[in-house]
């Protein structure tokens with residue numbers, strides 16, 4: 286249970302930072318949201334997350350483009366059925382391809398673009414809890430991730446605190462490498478190196 290939790294959150298936060306660094310306007314907008322709602326005289330609290338809708342949208346958009354498990358663990362059909370015109374005999378192993386689903390151009394406008402705004406606009410009603418089949422980063426059905434609420438909250442709070450407390454810049458003057466391992470877990474292959482600068486008064490870091 287704890288292994289499922291720590292890896293997945295680290296992977297999500299790493300990809301979120303990569304995507305923000307490669308899309309500077311989104312990084313700026315996230316920090317503006319933090320400055321407007323929290324200011325610079327105190328740290329972020331868990332109770333602030335409700336108001337940080339852009340931060341929430343960043344985590345959703347990260348999970349869409351870089352799902353932790355691009356292929357969900359296999360299922361087995363318990364009876365003969367037909368799906369989208371394909372006959373699936375009982376006992377067939379089925380694997381849901383989240384990578385493809387989350388980038389389907391019939392569902393998502395500019396599917397390869399990192400655009401958190403989509404979750405405040407045209408996909409406002411889409412959540413990640415297994416009810417909307419176009420976005421299933423935590424899986425679906427009776428084996429759905431039991432750590433959704435905790436995983437989401439930790440990712441949102443960690444990202445909000447990090448961006449509130451630090452200016453973050455790419456270490457080298459080129460786009461962050463987005464190569465993923467694409468194994469069971471979608472890890473970033475090369476290390477992410479960033480430059481950090483405090484954004485708040487020194488006493489917050491003592």
Ligand code: HEM
Nearest residue numbers: 286289290293294297353422423424425428429430432436
């Ligand atoms: C961003 C964070 C997380 C993501 C993206 C994530 C994603 C997933 C996915 C895709 C599955 C497979 C679901 C399926 O087969 O339909 C899963 C299963 C699971 N997750 Fe998570 N997870 C996260 C956080 C957590 C946390 C925080 C915990 C626990 C504290 C956790 C515990 C588990 C467990 C125990 C399973 C296996 C459930 C089963 O097979 O019945 N996960 N997770």
